[in-house]
Amino acid sequence: MTRSETRRKRLWRWRNNPLRRRDDIVEAWIVLAVWAVVAVGGTVAGLVTAHAADDTFARQRTDRQAVRAVLLDDVPRTALAMGGTVDRRMTAVSWRTPEGSPRTDETLADTGLKAGAHITVWQDSQGRLIAAPPSTTEATIESGFLGTVAAASLAGLVFGTGAVVRWRLDRRRIDQWGREWDLVGPQWGH
Numbered sequence: 001m002t003r004s005e006t007r008r009k010r011l012w013r014w015r016n017n018p019l020r021r022r023d024d025i026v027e028a029w030i031v032l033a034v035w036a037v038v039a040v041g042g043t044v045a046g047l048v049t050a051h052a053a054d055d056t057f058a059r060q061r062t063d064r065q066a067v068r069a070v071l072l073d074d075v076p077r078t079a080l081a082m083g084g085t086v087d088r089r090m091t092a093v094s095w096r097t098p099e100g101s102p103r104t105d106e107t108l109a110d111t112g113l114k115a116g117a118h119i120t121v122w123q124d125s126q127g128r129l130i131a132a133p134p135s136t137t138e139a140t141i142e143s144g145f146l147g148t149v150a151a152a153s154l155a156g157l158v159f160g161t162g163a164v165v166r167w168r169l170d171r172r173r174i175d176q177w178g179r180e181w182d183l184v185g186p187q188w189g190h
Helices: 004-008 024-064 136-187
Strands: 066-072 088-096 100-112 118-123
Touching: 024 136, 088 118, 100 118
Parallel strands: none
Antiparallel strands: 066 088, 066 118, 088 100
16 A cells, blocks of 8 residues: 555545545544644643652752751661661651751661761751752652653543543444444345
8 A cells, every 4th residue: 555545544534525424523633632632731741740840849959958966876787587687767866956946856867876976867947857858860850750640641531531532432323323224224135
């Protein structure tokens, strides 16, 4: 089959054709709309989500600050059931808030450290312990991943909706064929 024949075959719903039904035209427009929404909407959803996530991570990097804390207890090494060791454990630490008031709480610390050792912890603007913000590389990777998930989710939703609409059109066509066969079938001889 030549290239022009393939193109004509694919675009038959758009040409004037005595076999073309109204449902065929509707289906062609639905397919076109689904692809347009997936291409444009998916791109926009992905970019907006990635940008919003990147802004959130940048805000976390500016709001959170690293402070030196003192371990209040030893952090012993703990053996796992499979023979390895635990690298980090919860332990009590003491640090000062941005206003200078002392605080005590628990955080993860490397095992094998002794009481009195200094570690770096992260605090928010109220002086509460919080997880370290993602680095710019980690934030970029996570923003890209979240943008990709948003675009794929929109694409899945649009494709699913388009598939349901096309299925309903197919059901309607089958019902029409059944009604037409009921009219024509008895005239076909014995």
